[in-house]
Amino acid sequence: xxxALIGYGNVGSHLSESLKRAGHQIDVWSARxxxxxxxxxxxxxxxxxxxxxxxxxxxxxxxxxxxxxxxxSDFTGIVAHTSGSLSIDRIVSSRRGVFYPxxxxxxxxxxxxxRIPFLIEGEAENAEESAxxxxxxxxxxxxxxxxxxxxxxxxxxxxxxASVIACNFVNYLWGEAWKYxxxxxLRVDILFPLIEQTLRKxxxxxxKDFQTGPAVRxxxxxxxxxxxxxEDNTALRKIYQLMSESIMQDKLNNK
Amino acid sequence: xxxALIGYGNVGSHLSESLKRAGHQIDVWSARxxxxxxxxxxxxxxxxxxxxxxxxxxxxxxxxxxxxxxxxSDFTGIVAHTSGSLSIDRIVSSRRGVFYPxxxxxxxxxxxxxRIPFLIEGEAENAEESAxxxxxxxxxxxxxxxxxxxxxxxxxxxxxxASVIACNFVNYLWGEAWKYxxxxxLRVDILFPLIEQTLRKxxxxxxKDFQTGPAVRxxxxxxxxxxxxxEDNTALRKIYQLMSESIMQDKLNNK
Numbered sequence: 001x002x003x004a005l006i007g008y009g010n011v012g013s014h015l016s017e018s019l020k021r022a023g024h025q026i027d028v029w030s031a032r033x034x035x036x037x038x039x040x041x042x043x044x045x046x047x048x049x050x051x052x053x054x055x056x057x058x059x060x061x062x063x064x065x066x067x068x069x070x071x072x073s074d075f076t077g078i079v080a081h082t083s084g085s086l087s088i089d090r091i092v093s094s095r096r097g098v099f100y101p102x103x104x105x106x107x108x109x110x111x112x113x114x115r116i117p118f119l120i121e122g123e124a125e126n127a128e129e130s131a132x133x134x135x136x137x138x139x140x141x142x143x144x145x146x147x148x149x150x151x152x153x154x155x156x157x158x159x160x161x162a163s164v165i166a167c168n169f170v171n172y173l174w175g176e177a178w179k180y181x182x183x184x185x186l187r188v189d190i191l192f193p194l195i196e197q198t199l200r201k202x203x204x205x206x207x208k209d210f211q212t213g214p215a216v217r218x219x220x221x222x223x224x225x226x227x228x229x230x231e232d233n234t235a236l237r238k239i240y241q242l243m244s245e246s247i248m249q250d251k252l253n254n255k
Numbered sequence: 256x257x258x259a260l261i262g263y264g265n266v267g268s269h270l271s272e273s274l275k276r277a278g279h280q281i282d283v284w285s286a287r288x289x290x291x292x293x294x295x296x297x298x299x300x301x302x303x304x305x306x307x308x309x310x311x312x313x314x315x316x317x318x319x320x321x322x323x324x325x326x327x328s329d330f331t332g333i334v335a336h337t338s339g340s341l342s343i344d345r346i347v348s349s350r351r352g353v354f355y356p357x358x359x360x361x362x363x364x365x366x367x368x369x370r371i372p373f374l375i376e377g378e379a380e381n382a383e384e385s386a387x388x389x390x391x392x393x394x395x396x397x398x399x400x401x402x403x404x405x406x407x408x409x410x411x412x413x414x415x416x417a418s419v420i421a422c423n424f425v426n427y428l429w430g431e432a433w434k435y436x437x438x439x440x441l442r443v444d445i446l447f448p449l450i451e452q453t454l455r456k457x458x459x460x461x462x463k464d465f466q467t468g469p470a471v472r473x474x475x476x477x478x479x480x481x482x483x484x485x486e487d488n489t490a491l492r493k494i495y496q497l498m499s500e501s502i503m504q505d506k507l508n509n510k
Contacts, residue, residue: 010467059474085469085477103449104467109456115448147448158439159446161481165491166432166446167453168468169498170425172505174454175462177421184413191414191421192458193370193402194358198422199429199454201364203447207430212265212359213423214340219314222340226416235501236420242497243424246490250427 001140004050006065007031010105011082012056018113022143031057034068041072052140054099055091056082066091078122078133084160087153088121095129097122097137100156101145102163104171113144119151119159176236208250215247256395259305261320262286265360266337267311273368277398286312289323296327307395309354310346311337321346333377333388339415342408343376350384352377352392355411356400357418359426368399374406374414431491463505470502 002025005016016026027048034041053075055065062081069075070092080097081090088098098121103111118141122133134150141148151159174195178188201210214222223244230237257280260271271281282303289296308330310320317336324330325347335352336345343353353376358366373396377388389405396403406414429450433443456465469477478499485492 058472059477085480102445104453104456104465106456106465106467109459109465111452112448117445117448149445155439155441157480157484158436158441161484162432162436162441163446163449164468164481165435165495166429167449168466168470168502169494170428170450171453171457171462171466172498172502173424173428174421174457175466175505177417178457178462180420181413181417184410186410186413186417189458190357190372190404191418193367193372194418194422195425195454197366198359198426199450201359201361202426202429202433203444204364207426207433210359210361210364211423211426211430212361213419215423217313222314225340225412226419229412229416235504239424239497239501240420242494243427246494247423247427249490250430 001025001052002048002050003027003140004029004044004048004053005056006034006053007056007058009056009058010107011101013107014105014111015054015056015082015101018144019140024140024143031061031065034065035061038068038072041069042074045073045075050077052078052080052136054080054082059083059086062086063090063092066093066096069093078136080122080137084119084163085157088123089153095122095124095133097133098153098156099137099141100151100160102159104167114146116145117147117149118145119149119156121150121152121156173239176239180233180236208254211247211251213247215244216251218248218251256280256307257303257305258282258395259284259299259303259308261289261308261310262312264311264313265362266356268362269360269366270309270311270337270356273399274395279395279398286316286320289320290316293323293327296324297329300328300330305332307333307335307391309335309337314338314341317341318345318347321348321351324348333391335377335392339374339418340412343378344408350377350379350388352388353408353411354392354396355406355415357414359422369401371400371402373400373403374411375403376405376407376411428494431494435488435491463509466502466506468502470499471506473503473506 004027006029020026078095078097079091079093080099082099084100100119102117120137124130124133181188259282261284275281333350333352334346334348335354337354339355355374357372375392379385379388393403436443
């Protein structure tokens with residue numbers, strides 16, 4: 001397929017690579033250029049003639065870009081964004097969609113595309129045409145991933161929120177643990193087998209059944225000792241306290 | 256070697272299995288029986304004649320068990336505990352040690368023992384004998400793991416604190432994310448590729464360099480939307496707020 005991709009950040013650059021590898025023709029357009037010089041949109045569209053325009057820019061610019069496309073061109077193909085948290089109606093187009101890869105992208109970091117879940121949504125003037133938009137976007141996603149599902153905006157937002165908790169916040173805790181070890185001249189790789197095993201257990205069932213550590217044992221001596229060790233680290237100390245309280249409260253609630 | 260193991264909880268039962276598999280003779284003693292009937296200690300020691308007694312009980316009982324061994328027997332071998340957070344001096348013995356597997360154990364969950372880091376410490380009446388205790392415990396650990404390091408009590412406590420943050424707290428977040436998805440009738444496995452990729456990135460460098468999500472983008476609209484979605488979940492809402500603030504503050508500090 002011929003796909004125009006707007007935005008070349010973490011998501012855009014990865015999508016461009018993988019779509020090209022799957023045999024699609026990709027034309028990457030700069031979001032800045034479109035905003036600064038919207039007259040170019042029509043020229044771009046008439047020279048490349050894309051079937052789909054994917055908007056892979058920061059959430060706050062999606063609406064503006066989509067409005068410019070609608071205003072400055074007669075494009076009749078599908079316009080879709082790639083965001084986890086924006087409703088489909090941020091796109092101004094008679095055939096609009098969402099093409100959301102639930103993954104953390106960093107430029108230069110390789111990944112297994114075939115496992116990335118793609119959450120797809122589509123909307124047009126009637127039910128039949130909407131189904132057509134969904135089908136086209138799902139087929140496109142299936143050329144790069146074996147894990148494509150339909151999800152409306154509400155479901156997608158729920159997955160996105162869960163991923164912020166299970167991935168972004170978790171990554172922050174790892175960053176803090178790494179920093180603590182490095183500040184103390186210690187090795188971070190010592191923790192890898194432990195973390196990997198924790199993940200294996202979490203994937204095999206309910207993490208709450210596998211909760212270990214001082215908080216779930218209600219070992220207040222150790223918790224106090226740890227809070228003392230974090231005396232100079234106000235931010236982490238606060239997180240330690242709140243997480244321990246939450247784990248203890250959770251245990252109490254489930255008794 | 257002949258090893259007496261006191262305690263048959265998560266750590267005790269796993270250690271017993273893996274030490275047996277490595278060819279050691281293991282006699283498991285019940286902590287409760289020792290406390291209720293300390294006269295039995297001497298009988299147990301004289302019938303089994305262990306070279307090492309490993310105390311794998313809850314932290315708060317370690318001191319008491321070790322005192323009973325010292326009081327009710329003439330044992331001259333090594334007495335070691337298996338705790339991450341207790342100082343070596345909780346053991347009352349002229350040859351004492353720590354034999355700490357940095358891992359999360361759950362009864363019935365298999366694991367790769369050869370990768371588990373064992374943190375070893377030893378102490379006796381003089382430097383030479385101390386080194387001897389360390390050597391014996393390290394050799395014992397090496398029969399079940401290829402990842403054995405020496406760590407004094409302070410270093411071990413730092414690793415333990417880091418593991419609480421990077422593993423126990425992380426597991427709690429996963430439990431909350433799973434619960435949120437299940438409460439909304441959604442699939443948890445959708446998140447697995449994302450989490451695995453986050454871990455791969457964290458292990459390849461500094462997680463702080465790979466931080467993604469609304470907080471690090473300072474996307475207050477999405478943060479507000481998420482806080483609203485968590486309106487009925489006071490505990491998770493509080494964590495969401497604190498984690499997001501911490502990530503934003505961290506970014507500010509590192510600018």
